[in-house]
Amino acid sequence: xxxxxxxxxxxxxxxxxxxxxxxxxxxxxxxxxxxxxxxxxxxxxxxxxxxxxxxxxxxxxxxxxxxxxxxxxxxxxxxxxxxxxxxxxxxxxxxxxxxxxxxxxxxxxxxxxxxxxxxxxxxxxxxxxxxxxxxxxxxxxxxxxxxxxxxxxxxxxxxxxxxxxxxxxxxxxxxxxxxxxxxxxxxxxxxxxxxxxxxxxxxxxxxxxxxxxxxxxxxxxxxxxxxxxxxxxxxxxxxxxxxxxxxxxxxxxxxxxxxxxxxxxxxxxxxxxxxxxxxxxxxxxxxxxxxxxxxxxxxxxxxxxxxxxxxxxxxxxxxxxxxxxxxxxxxxxxxxxxxxxxxxxxxxxxxxxxxxxxxxxxxxxxxxxxxxxxxxxxxxxxxxxxxxxxxxxxxxxxxxxxxxxxxxxxxxxxxxxxxxxxxxxxxxxxxxxxxxxxxxxxxxxxxxxxxxxxxxxxxxxxxxxxxxxxxxxxxxxxxxxxxxxxxxxxxxxxxxxxxxxxxxxxxxxxxxxxxxxxxxxxxxxxxxxxxxxxxxxxxxxxxxxxxxxxxxxxxxxxxxxxxxxxxxxxxxxxxxxxxxxxxxxxxxxxxxxxxxxxxxxxxxxxxxxxxxxxxxxxxxxxxxxxxxxxxxxxxxxxxxxxxxxxxxxxxxxxxxxxxxxxxxxxxxxxxxxxxxxxxxxxxxxxxxxxxxxxxxxxxxxxxxxxxxxxxxxxxxxxxxxxxxxxxxxxxxxxxxxxxxxxxxxxxxxxxxxxxxxx
Numbered sequence: 001x002x003x004x005x006x007x008x009x010x011x012x013x014x015x016x017x018x019x020x021x022x023x024x025x026x027x028x029x030x031x032x033x034x035x036x037x038x039x040x041x042x043x044x045x046x047x048x049x050x051x052x053x054x055x056x057x058x059x060x061x062x063x064x065x066x067x068x069x070x071x072x073x074x075x076x077x078x079x080x081x082x083x084x085x086x087x088x089x090x091x092x093x094x095x096x097x098x099x100x101x102x103x104x105x106x107x108x109x110x111x112x113x114x115x116x117x118x119x120x121x122x123x124x125x126x127x128x129x130x131x132x133x134x135x136x137x138x139x140x141x142x143x144x145x146x147x148x149x150x151x152x153x154x155x156x157x158x159x160x161x162x163x164x165x166x167x168x169x170x171x172x173x174x175x176x177x178x179x180x181x182x183x184x185x186x187x188x189x190x191x192x193x194x195x196x197x198x199x200x201x202x203x204x205x206x207x208x209x210x211x212x213x214x215x216x217x218x219x220x221x222x223x224x225x226x227x228x229x230x231x232x233x234x235x236x237x238x239x240x241x242x243x244x245x246x247x248x249x250x251x252x253x254x255x256x257x258x259x260x261x262x263x264x265x266x267x268x269x270x271x272x273x274x275x276x277x278x279x280x281x282x283x284x285x286x287x288x289x290x291x292x293x294x295x296x297x298x299x300x301x302x303x304x305x306x307x308x309x310x311x312x313x314x315x316x317x318x319x320x321x322x323x324x325x326x327x328x329x330x331x332x333x334x335x336x337x338x339x340x341x342x343x344x345x346x347x348x349x350x351x352x353x354x355x356x357x358x359x360x361x362x363x364x365x366x367x368x369x370x371x372x373x374x375x376x377x378x379x380x381x382x383x384x385x386x387x388x389x390x391x392x393x394x395x396x397x398x399x400x401x402x403x404x405x406x407x408x409x410x411x412x413x414x415x416x417x418x419x420x421x422x423x424x425x426x427x428x429x430x431x432x433x434x435x436x437x438x439x440x441x442x443x444x445x446x447x448x449x450x451x452x453x454x455x456x457x458x459x460x461x462x463x464x465x466x467x468x469x470x471x472x473x474x475x476x477x478x479x480x481x482x483x484x485x486x487x488x489x490x491x492x493x494x495x496x497x498x499x500x501x502x503x504x505x506x507x508x509x510x511x512x513x514x515x516x517x518x519x520x521x522x523x524x525x526x527x528x529x530x531x532x533x534x535x536x537x538x539x540x541x542x543x544x545x546x547x548x549x550x551x552x553x554x555x556x557x558x559x560x561x562x563x564x565x566x567x568x569x570x571x572x573x574x575x576x577x578x579x580x581x582x583x584x585x586x587x588x589x590x591x592x593x594x595x596x597x598x599x600x601x602x603x604x605x606x607x608x609x610x611x612x613x614x615x616x617x618x619x620x621x622x623x624x625x626x627x628x629x630x631x632x633x634x635x636x637x638x639x640x641x642x643x644x645x646x647x648x649x650x651x652x653x654x655x656x657x658x659x660x661x662x663x664x665x666x667x668x669x670x671x672x673x674x675x676x677x678x679x680x681x682x683x684x685x686x687x688x689x690x691x692x693x694x695x696x697x698x699x700x701x702x703x704x705x706x707x708x709x710x711x712x713x714x715x716x717x718x719x720x721x722x723x724x725x726x727x728x729x730x731x732x733x734x735x736x737x738x739x740x741x742x743x744x745x746x747x748x749x750x751x752x753x754x755x756x757x758x
Contacts, residue, residue, distance in 0.1 A: 026517060027142065028123075028513075028514040028518065030496060030518060031499075033148040033502070034148045035147040036145070038144050042140050043099050043101055045071075045081070045141070046080070049071055049079075051066055051075070052080075053075075053076055053083045054084040057085070060268040062074045064118065068129060079103075080103045082105040083118075085109075085113075089107070089108070094108070095108040096108075097117045097121060097146040101143065111270065112184065119181075120148065121141075124141055125139055127521040127524050150182065150501060152469055152500070153467055153468055154499075155495075155499040156186070156470030157174070157470065158471070159186070159187070159188060159475075160189040160472070161188065161475065162193075162194050162475070163194045164240075165197060165211075175269060177527070178269075183499075184271055184272060185271065186272070187274045190276060192282045193285060194213060196285040198275070198327070200322075200326050202322050206289065208289075211285075212249045212250065213251060214248065218476045222236070230568045230602075231599075234480070236250065256326070263331060272335075274337050275327050275336055275337065277324065279308075279309060279338060279339055280340065280343055280373050282308075282339060282341070284307060287309070293309045295308075308344060310347075311357060320377065328385075335387050337406070338374060338378075340373075340374050341408070342393070343370055345366040367396050367397035369397070371396065375400045378400055378402065378403055389403070389427070391406055391408055392405045392406065392419075393409075395418060399419060404425040404426065405426050405427070408430065408472065410433070410737055411664065420463075426466050428466060429472055434469065435472050436472065436473050437475065444711075449497065449503055451498050452505075453469060469498065471488070482528040485527050487530075489522065489527055490518070490532075530600065534590055535554075538716055539605060540605070540703065542608050542718055542719045543607060544612070545583070549586075551576055551588075558593065561573040561574060561576060562576055562589060563589045571597065585606070585609045586606075587606045588605050588606075589604045611719065615722065616725060620674075624758055625755065627653070627657065627671045627756045627758055629651070629670070633649055633666055634666060636733075637734075638692055638708075639694045639706045639730040639732060642670060653758070654671075656756075657741060658740055659739070665735050666735045669730070672758060673726075674758065675725055680721045681719070682718070683717065683747070683752070684746075685702050685703055686713055686715040686745070687715070687741075688739065689713075689741075690712065690733070690737075691734050692709065692732055694730045696728040697726065698725055699726070702718050703715060708734050
């Protein structure tokens with residue numbers, strides 16, 4: 001269906017203020033709808049308005065809408081606000097929203113379609129609708145006709161509650177936010193090495209002991225970052241900490257009654273809940289309390305080890321089935337996630353029970369043993385009316401005909417192709433785009449928005465096997481609700497639009513402008529969002545003579561404060577009111593503050609006074625085009641002492657800064673070249689990497705993007721005269737699949753097509 005876009009100064013559909021003075025100035029829907037037409041005028045929801053439903057199955061949706069609008073009366077039949085299910089609508093979860101001078105009608109192809117229409121209505125209402133009380137809020141709406149439906153049937157978010165626990169109230173808050181942006185799948189990662197979070201009545205120790213742990217390395221890292229950033233988002237909520245026998249213990253779990261309540265809460269909002277009890281790996285929280293589950297006895301409270309279950313023991317299989325028998329009763333949705341990722345198989349190689357199983361079942365190796373376990377569990381799932389979903393590792397050793405993979409390993413580029421080619425379904429959750437626990441940078445939002453689910457090489461039939469998209473929120477370094485919200489807002493809105501099918505990467509600025517009003521709604525909802533990046537400077541800047549330092553933000557409500565002495569800015573620090581002129585090298589630390597006074601992460605930027613660097617005294621005719629790339633093998637943790645202890649695997653010539661084809665594993669790359677710049681000037685270098693990288697020009701460190709991290713782009717500047725200048729780049733990948741790229745910009749911010757020689 002053709003998208004109808006109207007762009008203006010705000011890149012939004014503007015409403016005539018003369019015809020409807022009480023209506024919000026802009027329609028800024030996310031995800032963008034497929035078709036919208038607008039009439040002059042407005043409709044006001046009155047305090048005594050009645051909600052009408054076409055059948056009793058819509059009662060939960062009407063109750064939800066009534067609570068939002070503080071309307072108590074719900075009747076069957078026509079009313080001021082009508083909710084209707086019409087199965088003749090052709091698209092799955094299609095809805096139509098009509099607002100005219102007589103009232104509001106939401107017609108959905110299904111219950112969920114009606115709920116999706118309610119969320120569009122919610123976004124059309126003033127942001128004050130998000131307050132607990134709307135008694136004094138005038139609920140004025142534009143007159144519109146909207147016809148809309150999603151592209152992807154799976155629009156998901158996963159929350160890991162094992163590494164750090166989130167209360168039922170916090171989970172419900174996330175579900176409310178998901179509903180607002182039309183997500184319909186909540187993947188709940190309920191167990192892992194660090195904690196077991198779901199009550200299993202047959203095995204009470206799983207939560208009596210397995211739900212609690214002594215503080216671990218992840219907790220200590222959160223405490224370190226709390227101190228380094230002066231950021232209370234890294235604080236542990238007090239209700240998750242207790243003292244047992246002089247030990248500080250962290251944890252929590254959900255009772256089965258709490259699980260049922262949350263599942264029902266999600267269902268009312270049109271969201272299916274997919275539980276995950278991760279096995280056969282990531283099972284230490286259970287093994288610590290039921291040691292017979294492992295190949296060898298590894299009992300102990302604290303789950304400091306990581307070992308898989310023993311698939312060679314029949315009693316272990318019975319344990320797994322017992323657990324899932326209780327899980328099945330709590331979650332009505334057809335899909336259940338087995339996990340089955342990152343399984344350490346060393347114990348299986350030494351275990352006589354596992355080796356016996358391999359021999360008895362005619363298996364080739366431990367990979368096929370894992371596949372045998374997954375298929376055994378899938379058979380049990382199917383017998384209980386459930387479908388198995390697993391991380392893409394379930395491809396290893398052979399995939400059953402009916403399992404669905406969740407593709408997370410971006411570096412395994414053919415996972416979706418292999419699964420769908422043999423008729424299996426797939427959900428896309430590639431870590432390089434959709435791991436929302438990865439630190440965000442200035443490019444992250446656009447990176448998410450640019451994702452194209454129609455992967456190169458997928459046939460139409462294979463693409464039809466892709467159920468949809470999902471982002472994952474792993475909680476190793478997310479100890480609080482505030483930190484969790486900071487990591488997902490605003491990038492979840494970019495995913496929402498991609499999954500809905502209305503994202504157009506060429507119209508990213510349109511989306512960005514539509515996003516701006518949503519920050520005001522989030523302020524009212526007390527959401528701890530990531531403030532949009534400050535603009536006007538690089539990570540490292542260069543100037544000649546003097547310069548004006550500028551710092552701007554797309555949000556007009558943001559307050560910017562700064563220091564130049566290295567300290568972290570507070571509310572008492574200097575308020576930025578306009579350009580700051582400097583004549584000497586100066587380091588600024590900027591910090592943005594939300595309306596409620598809470599602060600974002602401090603941003604340090606250096607302004608270095610330089611003269612134009614002289615070009616290298618080298619005869620270009622003696623050089624070859626491209627860069628020399630040395631490929632090393634070493635377990636890097638950073639770019640320090642890059643070649644020390646490294647094994648040189650190969651030296652090759654490449655034409656660009658990128659990971660050479662076939663290079664993988666514990667990888668180190670050293671690029672050496674001369675970069676040729678066309679004219680005198682200050683050049684900006686944007687270095688993207690996953691994991692760490694450093695860029696030097698003439699032995700000057702221009703960009704320091706070091707450390708183990710996800711995809712992150714940092715930029716720096718260097719002043720130089722036209723000609724050749726010595727360039728060196730160090731890059732490493734920690735055996736998890738990486739990315740690397742370099743772009744060069746002129747002082748006028750135009751990308752420069754530079755040449756390399758070596």
